[in-house]
Amino acid sequence: MRLTRLNIAGYAALIFVSGVAVGVFGQRLYSANVVTATKAAPRSDDWRKRYMDEMQTRLKLRPQQVTKLNMILDETRTLFHEVHERSKPELDTIRMQQIDKIKQMLDEGQRPEYDKMRAEREQNMQKSTPRSSVPPGL
Numbered sequence: 001m002r003l004t005r006l007n008i009a010g011y012a013a014l015i016f017v018s019g020v021a022v023g024v025f026g027q028r029l030y031s032a033n034v035v036t037a038t039k040a041a042p043r044s045d046d047w048r049k050r051y052m053d054e055m056q057t058r059l060k061l062r063p064q065q066v067t068k069l070n071m072i073l074d075e076t077r078t079l080f081h082e083v084h085e086r087s088k089p090e091l092d093t094i095r096m097q098q099i100d101k102i103k104q105m106l107d108e109g110q111r112p113e114y115d116k117m118r119a120e121r122e123q124n125m126q127k128s129t130p131r132s133s134v135p136p137g138l
Helices: 005-030 044-059 063-105 111-127
Strands: none
Touching: 044 063, 063 111
């Protein structure tokens, strides 16, 4: 079969269109959104405002119901804080037991690096936005 100029132009166009399609597909894969778990949790006040707005809009709360709902949320927040404060010493004890067990598992040469890692982690946690262990809005 003899190739004519029209056939050659058709093949060249087909190769060009194929390259464009592969490029578009490759760019789509390359620039796909990445999900990260490091996004800061919404602030408690922001969450509470959105929650209150949704409750008022969807349930059509009367003003006295809004007042009562605010009182309920305030009371619940206080209870969560009290429970958290009571459990904090126990959680700290568990955390220290974990650290001791890990140190016992490590060699003498690994322990200083572990201490350094822990110090860096604690410093990073202090730099990040302080998170409350209480659910948002409470």
